[in-house]
Amino acid sequence: MEEINFLEKYQKSTPRDYVERVVKYDKADCATRAKSWGYDYWDGDRAFGYGGYHYDGRWHAIAQDIAKHYGLKAGDKILDIGCGKAFLLYEFTQVVPGIEVTGIDISQYAIDHAKEEVKDKLHVGNCIELPWEDNTFDFVYSINTFHNLSVDELQRAVTEMERVGKKNKWCCIESYRNEKEKANLLYWQLTCESFFRPAGWEWLFNQWGYQGDYGFIYFP
Numbered sequence: 001m002e003e004i005n006f007l008e009k010y011q012k013s014t015p016r017d018y019v020e021r022v023v024k025y026d027k028a029d030c031a032t033r034a035k036s037w038g039y040d041y042w043d044g045d046r047a048f049g050y051g052g053y054h055y056d057g058r059w060h061a062i063a064q065d066i067a068k069h070y071g072l073k074a075g076d077k078i079l080d081i082g083c084g085k086a087f088l089l090y091e092f093t094q095v096v097p098g099i100e101v102t103g104i105d106i107s108q109y110a111i112d113h114a115k116e117e118v119k120d121k122l123h124v125g126n127c128i129e130l131p132w133e134d135n136t137f138d139f140v141y142s143i144n145t146f147h148n149l150s151v152d153e154l155q156r157a158v159t160e161m162e163r164v165g166k167k168n169k170w171c172c173i174e175s176y177r178n179e180k181e182k183a184n185l186l187y188w189q190l191t192c193e194s195f196f197r198p199a200g201w202e203w204l205f206n207q208w209g210y211q212g213d214y215g216f217i218y219f220p
Contacts, residue, residue: 001205003198005215006065007143007172010058018187018219021047027190034190037107041190042085049190055087055115063091066141070168074098076138081127081161081171082106082145083114089122090115102137104130128156132164140165144217147173148191158208169212175201177218184219 021027025047033040034049041049072078072092076099080089083103092099103122105111111122125131127145140161149157161169174189175198176182185195196204198216205214 001202001211002213003215004069004170004213005172006062006069006170007215007217010062016184016188016219018184022187031190038109042107042110042113053085055085055090059088059091060094063088063095066170067092067095070139070170072096072099072139076100077102077136078139078141079103079130079132079137079164081130081140081142081157083122084110086114086118086122088143090118093118102132128153128160130160130164134163135166136164138166139168139170140212141169142171144172144174146171147175147194150193154194154204155208158205158210162208162210162212165212169210170214171212172215172217173201175216175218181219188219 021030030047042053043050045051066072074097076096078092078099078101080086080101080103083089083105084107086103089101089103092101101118101121103118104125104127105122106124106126108124111119111124114122123131127142128149142161146154146157161171174185174192175196176185177197182195185192201214201216
């Protein structure tokens with residue numbers, strides 16, 4: 001396992017007002033609406049989630065970085081667990097022509113509003129029970145999904161990710177390195193169920209037999 005933070009350049013471009021989300025809004029109501037994973041979360045007010053999640057090409061450079069690091073090539077099969085609107089999956093088809101992409105997400109709304117070019121490759125489903133055989137994919141990744149699971153669900157999801165992947169895997173989750181980052185994470189998050197420092201995540205991965213890489217999103 002190796003810590004690789006492919007999203008650092010993306011995260012730095014996203015401004016956040018941590019305190020506003022706590023003092024301006026009813027945080028409990030916002031979180032409840034976000035966890036419906038519908039319009040409010042994806043395309044509604046910023047208080048409920050993304051505040052409008054639209055394709056703008058920002059994932060292209062990240063797809064390039066990941067493809068280069070793992071040596072992805074035409075004919076490889078990749079899976080995105082928690083694919084959302086599948087913008088990153090689409091970028092993989094542009095960066096690595098001939099790659100075979102598949103995505104799964106719990107949100108019917110996200111799949112319905114996904115990038116048209118890859119929509120027929122997407123499935124609505126839960127990451128704790130993946131509908132594919134062992135060792136199906138050459139590369140499996142998950143971004144901003146696993147921290148939304150309770151610990152028992154998390155174990156099942158990590159085990160499933162390991163099961164369906166042949167070799168290379170990478171997951172990205174929200175974490176914190178100090179008390180400031182922990183406070184900001186708690187202010188900002190709407191859907192998290194599992195909160196651990198990097199060492200805690202690494203310990204869990206080891207306990208559950210995860211052999212892939214991982215990265216973190218921090219809230220400085």
